[in-house]
Amino acid sequence: MIALRVALGIGLLFIVSLIIFGATELLPGDLAQQLLGQGATPETLAALREQLGLNDPAPVRYWNWLSGALTGDFGVSLSNGRPISELIGARLGNTVFLALYAASLAVPISLVLGILAALWRNSIFDRAANAGALTAISFPEFFVAYILVLWLAQTGIFPSMVRINPTTTFGDRIYMTFLPALTLTLVVTAHMMRMTRAAIINLMASPYIEMARLKGLSPLRIVLRHAVPNALAPIINVIALNLAYLITGVVVVEVVFVYPGLGQLMVDAVSNRDIAVVQAVALIFAAAYIALNLLADVLSTITNPRLMHRR
């Protein structure tokens, strides 16, 4: 069953690659013209087209692109001629670092808040947690980011710009990326927390919860041991969705904090009409989405005894 899911995921990624390629095909404009500017002679244009392989039929170009991508070779950037894999490499690492950093704050916080909110349903704590999470998610990301900059960077506690180079130590990275990570945490916590709370509360009316209460178990034990294991599937799925967002949707936050991640690269590539880079980044984003959702499916299956242990 899990093998089937993986196969489906790969198939899906293949379809996405077709769509990405097809979509960039549809874009108007001539790349060679774009690169050489208005003053180019027809001869140089033709020569460049030949060199870039733009004269080949679409299926051939698609195949060349895909087979390259599979081996990690995304071709060269059209704007500066550097290999795309090199451009992406470091930035992908930065993006994943930031996503993991934010997730390591957001996931535990939202699980704990969600569980406590369910445990003390309709209490002051529940209302405060809900209101807080909803407020955080209701503001646009850049606004949250600037507020944090105002409070925490203007006062000199944390840097407002992230300057990372290969020699930066891990501790420094954690310190320097704290504000973007915190911004992202505030943005994604609400979903996960509210889903955790709702999934647990949804189960609190079930007969096995009543049974647990009638066995004299404490409320905390009932929630942790009897409700949470049965609420895992929706919680895992919303976490995966938010992790995917942390990798693919952080463009604005990266721009605000001048963070050298994939999102910035994508924005730059789009404004430069650097189609090859756009394609590569889009494919990576799609792969991250599919992989995380696949992981969520697999985890939901593993945590459900009814699926793991047949009759």
Next chain:
Amino acid sequence: MDREVLLEIRGLRIEGRSGEEWTEIVKGIDLTLHKGEVLGLIGESGAGKSTVGLAAMGFARDGCRISGGSIVFDGIDLRTISEKQKRDLRGARIAYVAQSAAASFNPAHKLIDQYCEAPVVHHVMGREEAERDAIDLYRRMQLPDPESIGFRYPHQVSGGQLQRAMTAMAMSCRPDLIIFDEPTTALDVTTQIEVLAAIRDIVRQFDTAAIYITHDLAVVAQAADRIKVLLRGDEVEEAETRQMLDAPREDYTKSLWAVRTFARAEQPPASGTPIVSVRNVTAAYGTVNVLEDVSFDIHAGRTVAVVGESGSGKSTTARVITGLLPPKSGEVLFEGNALPAALRRRTREQLRQVQMIYQMADTALNPKLTLRELIGRPAQMYLGLKGRVLEERVKELLNLIELDPATYIDRLPGELSGGQKQRIGIARALAAEPKLIICDEVTSALDQIVQEGILKLLNRLQEEFGLAYMFITHDLATVRAIADEVVVMQQGRVVEQGTKAEMFAPPHEPYTELLLSSVPEMDPDWLTRLLERRGAA
């Protein structure tokens, strides 16, 4: 009985909330239970049986509150102690066995983990000792493979076994009192006996006091020393079991005793082309055959009861007839002509002729639609009724099922009682003006008095419209009341079929005999005698 008093409830009042209003649902109940004694608590649903049972643990469900009276368990007033103190009693000294073990076991944990939880949390014994104890109790409850059954998940164990495992779990801390809340209601007759016997034996072995809640008198008569009858939150009467069975004092109690008096008149043998003919049907889910060579006929104006335990293929047969499950071989004839096997290849007219009524009216009715829409939809879809004609038809149907259109037509299913919902199920089936209605356990979830009302209604409609019924049930009393012909199924095969008179008169097939002898009788010694007879055989 002059043993020490264990539980004393005085003037118990419980309120339930509907919207903003609190209404009294238990109106001053007194109850005394001695150590080691079993008290049967009986009544229809809504009588407050479960509510009283839970109150004996100092527990009120969400939306309920204990508003008056005292509940004294072994000298401790459960109404004045703290939640923590109550938790210390629950599971340890007072345990609970729920109606549906399948729903009350946590699907995420193995049985033995759930068994060990209470003893470990209440510091009665350590985990390892509790595991050994679980295996011992599983053995005493006569569960198969007591050594290993605890290491399975609830979904891997059958309903009857789960119910026994739950009783074992309730025993884990050797409580002084167990509340059994309809522990056998959801089980087949044959399984019910085994569970009932196991419960009775273990309660005696450990000299545990029990409150046994049920709506089935014959069942409670086997287990209880005394019986208390409740009606709408009030006590009707209480007496020793034998005395209660022999000489009930109150009219209401007598009516409970006499509830199964309805029986459909004998019909002449059916002739002509059957409405539906099931011919040599073999069907499978995946590669496993669940029906093997099933054949029977249903004639106009006749009721064919299909009986058997769960898993015997009754509902699957219905799925084949309705086209939900195309058979592997064999066919279904409608008035002599073969119906297409698959649902989507049947014409609307063919679909209209066969309608279904389901066991759980709760889940079979869309909770967001009013009765007007629920009943009107089939009339609109199959018969093209519109506007005023449709409105009149819906009203006519509501009158047929004895619900006043003026009051009910714009209500939602959630605003109806269980019996009323089932009536809506009937009206919806009737709206299509079918020739055959398949009734799948339509009375199983209802109280006996309500059941009788539904059966009478179905019978009246049959006489009025010449309907054919296929009546799926595991309850032989229902069969006796309404069937013309009976088909007995076991493991996907028809083991016996014939007219009702033939089926209820010996000689029987062994399986039919088993089913028939498993129906509890109003005699406190019935179970003992039956077990002796079976033990001797």
